[in-house]
Amino acid sequence: DIQMTQSPSFVSASVGDRVTITCRASQDIAKWLAWYQQKPGKPPKLLIYAKSTLQSGVPSRFSGSGSGTDFTLTISSLQPEDFATYYCQQADNFAWTFGQGTKVEIK
């Protein structure tokens, strides 16, 4: 199975900061990379799919980029409601795997 490695595991940031989270796949996954946001006690929420397509209703401060094995989620200006854990996910040959998560906390 393809392994997904997220970095960093933890981010301490302030409102208004630009935050970048990286996800590396153990092999080429083309563009089939999604990003999710999860808050405590809630299910994950899809933010971005197909590496860079913003899910309907998601604010434009979220963006995704990359290709092949290296992908990035960027939050251009962190808002109070963005403090959460973020996961990347790949879809390859019907064996989905998630990154280990990146927790974004208030500095």
Next chain:
Amino acid sequence: EVQLVESGGGLVQPGGSLRLSCAASGFSLSSFSLNWVRQAPGKGLEWVAYIRSSTSLIHYADSVKGRFTISTDNGKNSLYLQMNSLRDEDTAVYYCARDQIYAFDLWGQGTMVTVSS
């Protein structure tokens, strides 16, 4: 309202069985692929199983293959996960999730499964 609602979780002894249900509303399950995803307490997300009932295509994670069975009942617009030979490491919140363009765009609120003696 478009939503998924899981039920059926609970406490079960190691080696026991449990059947989870996921009721869909606002859309037809038969038009989509569906998945079960779990999250152990304080841990990350793990994909468990996939089904696309229109093509009878089913896939499982290696960790549950041979023990879990995913199925749908289109008449009841529901998804199921039959879990047998449960182990301590199966303890988790189980989510059903709709698959669209290789990403999960709709999730249920989750149901907790605890495997313990």
